[in-house]
Amino acid sequence: MTTTSSRHESPRVPQAWIIDTTLRDGEQAPGVVFTPAEKTRIALMLADTGVDELEIGYPAISEDECRAIRAITRLGLPLRLTSWARAVWQDIEHAASSGSEGVHISFPLSNLYMELMGKNYQWVREQLHELVPRARRIFDFVSVGAQDATRADRELLLAFFRDASSCGAQRVRIADTVGIATPGSITALLDTIRSTDHPPIEFHAHNDLGMATANAYTALEAGCDAVSVSVTGLGERAGNAALEELAVALKLSGKFATRLDTTCLAALCETVSNASGRAVQEQKPVIGKSAFQHESGIHCAALLKHPLSYQPFLPEQVGRNDSELVIGKHSGSASIHHFYNSHGISLSKEESGKLLSAVRKTAGEKKRALTECELKTIYRSYCETRNPLP
Numbered sequence: 001m002t003t004t005s006s007r008h009e010s011p012r013v014p015q016a017w018i019i020d021t022t023l024r025d026g027e028q029a030p031g032v033v034f035t036p037a038e039k040t041r042i043a044l045m046l047a048d049t050g051v052d053e054l055e056i057g058y059p060a061i062s063e064d065e066c067r068a069i070r071a072i073t074r075l076g077l078p079l080r081l082t083s084w085a086r087a088v089w090q091d092i093e094h095a096a097s098s099g100s101e102g103v104h105i106s107f108p109l110s111n112l113y114m115e116l117m118g119k120n121y122q123w124v125r126e127q128l129h130e131l132v133p134r135a136r137r138i139f140d141f142v143s144v145g146a147q148d149a150t151r152a153d154r155e156l157l158l159a160f161f162r163d164a165s166s167c168g169a170q171r172v173r174i175a176d177t178v179g180i181a182t183p184g185s186i187t188a189l190l191d192t193i194r195s196t197d198h199p200p201i202e203f204h205a206h207n208d209l210g211m212a213t214a215n216a217y218t219a220l221e222a223g224c225d226a227v228s229v230s231v232t233g234l235g236e237r238a239g240n241a242a243l244e245e246l247a248v249a250l251k252l253s254g255k256f257a258t259r260l261d262t263t264c265l266a267a268l269c270e271t272v273s274n275a276s277g278r279a280v281q282e283q284k285p286v287i288g289k290s291a292f293q294h295e296s297g298i299h300c301a302a303l304l305k306h307p308l309s310y311q312p313f314l315p316e317q318v319g320r321n322d323s324e325l326v327i328g329k330h331s332g333s334a335s336i337h338h339f340y341n342s343h344g345i346s347l348s349k350e351e352s353g354k355l356l357s358a359v360r361k362t363a364g365e366k367k368r369a370l371t372e373c374e375l376k377t378i379y380r381s382y383c384e385t386r387n388p389l390p
Helices: 036-049 063-073 087-096 110-116 122-135 153-168 183-194 212-221 241-252 262-276 297-305 331-340 347-366 370-386
Strands: 015-018 053-057 082-086 100-108 141-147 170-175 201-204 227-231
Touching: 015 141, 015 241, 036 053, 036 063, 036 262, 053 063, 053 141, 063 082, 082 087, 082 141, 087 100, 087 122, 100 110, 100 122, 100 170, 110 122, 110 141, 110 153, 122 153, 153 170, 153 183, 183 201, 183 212, 201 212, 212 241, 227 241, 241 262, 297 331, 331 347, 331 370, 347 370
Parallel strands: 015 053, 015 227, 053 082, 082 100, 100 141, 141 170, 170 201, 201 227
Antiparallel strands: none
């Protein structure tokens, strides 16, 4: 019998499992090196942000890398910690010595990648069945990845999923290694995979066509169990799906449950930006300087009445300060009135209109927005013109 309370319960939304690879794929961005202290700091902040899994590095690189990973595993963070390995047993042994509870084993799958390695799919199948069961005896969690999966033969990819499942892999990663996927192609690919028996699916996006975050979101909509991201989208070439962008998109959609605390994003992105030496572009979604700046007169007038009129979310929701109304060539009288009033100068509607002409003229000449000092100078000049000295 259906009770009153059960009839009114909200339908359960699927859980989106978020894997952050800033410390592994992110550090593979050309010229980026994190110190052990920076790695630890970023790991702590990612844990506070609420990611579910942290891919902390590639232990086979060096003993120094192993030591940095061990330091993080000793922190007892409330998330899964995994290391990355090639499909060779020595890499998996290095991962075991790093202390991570999980390992991700990566396999070439496209014809191009197998040819580059001098391998074929028979080798891939043999390595799956040799390495995964052995790794399962060492690690709590073992996932496998199909490199260049979006350029791989579809039948080979399906065979990889079947073989991964039969040998005990606990998750399979679809890697869009060169970032050629589109939301439509991801949906079609996942429809095909989900029509067969398969382990949980992860999607790993790259941003070569500027679609990484969109593809990651689409993958979740299409039934993917997990997606990997990096802070600020840091990664090889054009980077990866950006944690901060996906986190806000998931929150606004209301379609997925996550543990993510979006108010941590601004500080986290600033820390990664400083550690990587990669400045955040002003127009970067969610955390860029321009994301909450407004100049258009129509927009600013509306924003003064309601902060969500020309913003999809409030700056404090991502740990940012208030929005900024920039005064320049495209400003309107409402912005002018607001600026001067906030500086203790009360203007009539007529006065705001007159000052606006001077503001627009000056901004056009300077080819930029005006500073507080310049705006005060314009006001003084207006006052002198209105009340000339005897």
